[in-house]
Amino acid sequence: MKGVWAVFRKEMADHLGSRRFAVIATIVVLASLAASLAAVESPAVSEMDREFLFLSLLTESGGAIPSFLYFITFLAPLLGIILGFDAINAERQRGTLSLLVSQPIYRDSVINGKFMAALATAAIVTSAILVLIGGVSISKLGIVPQGAEIARTALFFVASMLYIGFWLSLSILFSVLFDKTSTSALAALGVWIVLGFFLHMIAGIVADQVVPVGSNSAPQEIIRHEELRIAIMRVSPAYLLQEVSLAVLNPAVRIMGPLSPERLQGFIPSPLSLPQSLMVIWPQLTVLAALSIVCFGVSYVVFMRREIRS
Amino acid sequence: MEKAVETKQLTKNYGAFTAVDSLDLGIGRGEVFGLLGPNGAGKTTTILMLLGLTEPTSGSASVLGMDPVSEPLRVKRATGYLPEDVEFYEDLTARENLFYLADLNGIRGRKARETVEEALEKVELTRVIDSPVGTFSKGMRQRLGLASVLLKEPSLAILDEPTTGIDPEGVEKMLALIRGLAKDSGVTVMLCSHMLYQVQKVCDRVGIMFRSSMIASGTIEEIGKMILGDRRKTIKVVSQEGTLPDKEQLSAIEGLSGFRKSGGALVADFEETRQKEIIRDILEKGYLPMEVRGEEYSLEEIYMRYFQEV
Numbered sequence: 001m002k003g004v005w006a007v008f009r010k011e012m013a014d015h016l017g018s019r020r021f022a023v024i025a026t027i028v029v030l031a032s033l034a035a036s037l038a039a040v041e042s043p044a045v046s047e048m049d050r051e052f053l054f055l056s057l058l059t060e061s062g063g064a065i066p067s068f069l070y071f072i073t074f075l076a077p078l079l080g081i082i083l084g085f086d087a088i089n090a091e092r093q094r095g096t097l098s099l100l101v102s103q104p105i106y107r108d109s110v111i112n113g114k115f116m117a118a119l120a121t122a123a124i125v126t127s128a129i130l131v132l133i134g135g136v137s138i139s140k141l142g143i144v145p146q147g148a149e150i151a152r153t154a155l156f157f158v159a160s161m162l163y164i165g166f167w168l169s170l171s172i173l174f175s176v177l178f179d180k181t182s183t184s185a186l187a188a189l190g191v192w193i194v195l196g197f198f199l200h201m202i203a204g205i206v207a208d209q210v211v212p213v214g215s216n217s218a219p220q221e222i223i224r225h226e227e228l229r230i231a232i233m234r235v236s237p238a239y240l241l242q243e244v245s246l247a248v249l250n251p252a253v254r255i256m257g258p259l260s261p262e263r264l265q266g267f268i269p270s271p272l273s274l275p276q277s278l279m280v281i282w283p284q285l286t287v288l289a290a291l292s293i294v295c296f297g298v299s300y301v302v303f304m305r306r307e308i309r310s
Numbered sequence: 311m312e313k314a315v316e317t318k319q320l321t322k323n324y325g326a327f328t329a330v331d332s333l334d335l336g337i338g339r340g341e342v343f344g345l346l347g348p349n350g351a352g353k354t355t356t357i358l359m360l361l362g363l364t365e366p367t368s369g370s371a372s373v374l375g376m377d378p379v380s381e382p383l384r385v386k387r388a389t390g391y392l393p394e395d396v397e398f399y400e401d402l403t404a405r406e407n408l409f410y411l412a413d414l415n416g417i418r419g420r421k422a423r424e425t426v427e428e429a430l431e432k433v434e435l436t437r438v439i440d441s442p443v444g445t446f447s448k449g450m451r452q453r454l455g456l457a458s459v460l461l462k463e464p465s466l467a468i469l470d471e472p473t474t475g476i477d478p479e480g481v482e483k484m485l486a487l488i489r490g491l492a493k494d495s496g497v498t499v500m501l502c503s504h505m506l507y508q509v510q511k512v513c514d515r516v517g518i519m520f521r522s523s524m525i526a527s528g529t530i531e532e533i534g535k536m537i538l539g540d541r542r543k544t545i546k547v548v549s550q551e552g553t554l555p556d557k558e559q560l561s562a563i564e565g566l567s568g569f570r571k572s573g574g575a576l577v578a579d580f581e582e583t584r585q586k587e588i589i590r591d592i593l594e595k596g597y598l599p600m601e602v603r604g605e606e607y608s609l610e611e612i613y614m615r616y617f618q619e620v
Contacts, residue, residue, distance in 0.1 A: 002383065006413035095397030099458070102361055103414040104387035307364050309354060 003105025007113025008120075015083060015121040024075075024082050025125050029132070031071045036133045038062035040140045052271070054137045054145040055152060055249045068133065069245050072126075072160055073238045077196065079125065080167030081188040083118035086181040087111070087172045088303060093181065101308050111303050115172060115296065122164045126157060148251075151274050155248045162288040163241040167192070169295035176299045176306075195236040203232035237291055240284045247281040312375060314339045314466050314498035315360060319369035322355050329355040331522040332369065337515075342492045342499045344509035346613070347519035353502045354394065356519075357468055361391055374465055387415065390459030394470040394502075396451065400444035404435055404454055407443055408461055415462045429457040433487060449480030456487055466498045467491060473505050481505075485512055506609040516609070518616065525616070534612050543582055546601040547592055548575045555597050563591040575600065 015021050042062035061067035066074075088111070091097040101107055130153055137143050145153065170191060174184035207229035213222050233239040247253045251271030272280070315337040322330040330352040337343040345353050358364040360373050362382025371378055378385045398407045405426060412422040430439055433453040438446070443454065452472055459467050469488065473481045489512050491497045503509050509516060510530060517527035526533045545566075549555045555576045557569050565584040570577050580588050585602070592599045 002416075003414050006410065009413065010410050094400070095393075095395060096399060098393045099396060099398070099411075100414070101363060102386060102391040102393065103411060104383045104416070105414055106383070307358070309358065 003103065003109040004113045004116070006105070007109055008117045011114050011117035012120060015117060020082055021121065024079050028071070028075050028079060028125060029129055031075060032068050032129045033132060033136070035061065035065055035068040035071050036136045037140070038065040039067060040136065052149055052152075052249075052251060053141055053143050054134070054149045055251075057133055057137055057141075058153075058156070059246065059249045069242065069249070072245075073163075073241050074196065076122075076126075076160060076164050077167040077192045077238070079122055080118075080164045081171045081185070081192065083121055084114075084168040084171035084175065085185045085188050086175055087114045087118070088175045088299075089179055089184055090175070090181050092179065092308070098308050107304055108300065111172065111176075111300060115168065118168050118172075119161065119165055122168070123157075123161060126160055126164070130157060148274060152248050152251070152277070155274070155278065156245055159241060159244045159248065159285060159288065162285065162292060163237055165292040166237045166288060166295065169292050169299065173295050173299035173302075176303045196238050199236045199239070200233060203229045206232055234284075234287070237288055240288050244281045244284045244288070247277050251277060253277070253280065312339065313337060313372070314341070315343075315371075315373055315500065317356075317360075317369065317371040320356070320359060320366050320371055321368045322352075322359060322364065323367045328522050330359070330366075333519075333524055335517065335524065335527075337498060337500060339498055340492065340496050341515060342488070342501065342513045344513035344516035345500060345502045345519060346504060346506065346509060346516055346609075348504060351519040352522045353519055354470060357391070357470060357500075357502065360468065361386055361389060387462070388465045390462055390464035390467045392452075392455045392459050392467070392469045392472055394474070396455035396458075398443040398451065398454060401442055403440045403442055404430060404446075404457075405439050407454070408458060411458050412461055417462070425461050425463075429460040430454075432460055432490075433457045434483070447480075449476035449484070452476055452480070452484060453487070456484070460491070463495075464497060466500065468500045468502075470502045471504075472501065473503065473508055481508060488512055506613055510609040518613070520616075530609055530612070543580055543585075543602070544577055545580050545588070545592075545599055546572065546575050546577050547597050548600050549597050559595055560592070560597070563588055563595075 036057045039057045039060040039062045042056075042060040058068045061070065088097070091100065097110075100110060134145055137145055167188070171184065171188040174187045175181070178184040178187065207225050211221060211225040211228055213225045217225075234243075251273075253272075278285075313336050315335060317333050317335040320330060320333040320335070321328065333352075333356060335356070345356070347353055355364070359366050360371055360378055362378035362385055365379055373385045374388050376385050376388075398404075399410070402410070408426040408429065409422060412418070412426055417425055427436075427439070430436055433456050435450060435453055435457065438450065443451065446454065452475075456469075456472065459469070472488065473484050476484065485508055488499060488501065492499045492512075499512075501509060501513060513530075515527065515529050516533065517524050518533070519525070526536060528536075547555050547560060552574060554571070554574060557576060560566060560576065560578065561569065565581040565588050566578045568579040589599050589602075
């Protein structure tokens with residue numbers, strides 16, 4: 001780990017002082033604030049006398065503005081990509097990388113320090129937003145989040161860190177693989193667009209082809225169709241995060257995927273406890289973590305093996 | 311005396327290409343050693359192996375008594391390396407850049423402040439200590455690079471093309487600093503360059519690399535003798551009127567031979583033992599001896615001669 005903190009400190013200072021970070025952070029903060037303020041007016045929050053009102057600020061959308069959750073799934077990848085897409089190749093291009101690796105530090109300290117600094121930067125933004133939304137809750141709803149709500153928000157925070165971690169390691173991977181920063185940025189954005197926007201179309205088309213359903217199809221057919229569609233959707237970390245967040249932020253959610261009336265039999269409509277919610281989405285959390293680890297692992301290996309000449 | 315750098319049969323292959331072939335190199339402590347050779351001769355690969363930045367295919371290296379393969383961090387801590395075309399972080403100031411490098415070397419706090427300022431003072435960059443490196447000229451960058459080497463108080467300094475691309479005044483400054491490094495601080499210096507004249511001025515010994523192998527090493531005198539053979543001394547004779555001197559008249563002088571025309575003058579070889587008499591005789595015949603040459607071997611001649619033969 002020698003040198004990793006030196007790299008961490010430098011990278012952190014760079015991120016916090018950089019203009020592009022200022023831009024994306026401003027966008028994320030403003031969008032999230034707008035979403036939570038709009039959610040205050042949403043029917044789910046104003047009409048229902050339910051528990052966990054603070055959490056519904058995170059998941060409900062009001063009027064024309066999408067929910068905070070939607071913004072996070074949509075914008076967090078951008079944050080990750082912006083923080084990571086030029087981590088290695090910019091230094092290679094400028095020629096500072098050979099200076100860096102000839103210092104008495106382990107080579108993995110460079111990539112580890114950069115990853116940690118970017119993730120810490122993202123964590124600062126995300127936690128700042130959650131605290132801001134807490135402020136919205138206190139001032140608009142008069143509700144101070146506490147106990148279970150804070151625990152669930154913390155879990156949501158961890159999940160979104162895993163999510164950003166995936167995009168960060170993906171963009172770092174591209175910055176190791178491609179020598180040009182423009183190539184790595186475009187590659188990362190391409191993956192973002194495919195996974196974030198096109199995948200649900202692709203999933204729909206594939207499911208329609210494999211299990212065609214019409215208005216008079218058997219329920220089993222419809223369920224197979226849905227399950228296939230969701231299985232494909234789960235390739236995308238965005239979908240995984242949405243499932244995780246729904247279960248974590250909405251204690252009533254207990255099953256992911258299509259529900260048949262038989263499966264609903266005997267349900268007690270009471271909120272789940274946190275460990276139980278956690279069990280519902282444990283697979284999704286694991287996959288999110290695994291995706292980040294795979295991306296980071298590959299970039300790590302490639303970076304360690306590559307020779308750096310001046 | 312223990313050598314500062316010693317390699318035994320050091321070899322590096324990239325696939326079928328041999329970048330460095332069975333290199334035996336020895337540099338004594340406190341010595342200024344010049345490693346010469348055309349581009350692609352294997353100089354930089356040799357340096358990378360000495361620093362543990364790339365592993366040798368076979369053979370071994372020892373740097374300050376340490377093995378770069380098994381203890382690269384200790385080697386890099388004790389060795390200052392100035393990469394060819396060194397680059398720094400453009401948007402950081404000279405001071406910030408050096409602080410980062412000091413941090414990476416484990417120099418922190420007050421000690422870091424002192425060493426950074428001291429190093430910048432030595433290379434005469436105190437005036438621009440807080441200017442962004444982006445505004446620096448090439449010569450200033452190279453001097454900043456040298457400061458980054460001084461900073462870690464190395465026992466061995468490896469400088470790769472430290473004078474390329476700087477103006478003559480900058481070159482003089484740089485050479486003076488390198489000389490000072492060796493003479494005042496007792497640092498062993500390994501200087502890679504193809505600027506022969508400069509190498510000749512500062513180096514105690516030189517080694518010439520060509521096509522992956524060391525083809526000659528020793529003092530310039532030794533290499534010169536080896537490659538050019540015993541040196542013939544030449545004298546250039548002109549007439550006062552500017553006409554070509556009469557060869558017949560001059561050949562009467564004992565010890566002069568091998569006359570040839572060179573512009574408006576005659577050039578002849580002469581016997582060193584009769585130097586005084588020959589000059590007197592030439593004057594008596596009414597001619598002027600203009601240039602008496604051949605005291606020193608010029609590295610340029612050695613180099614050119616060698617590569618002509620190859």
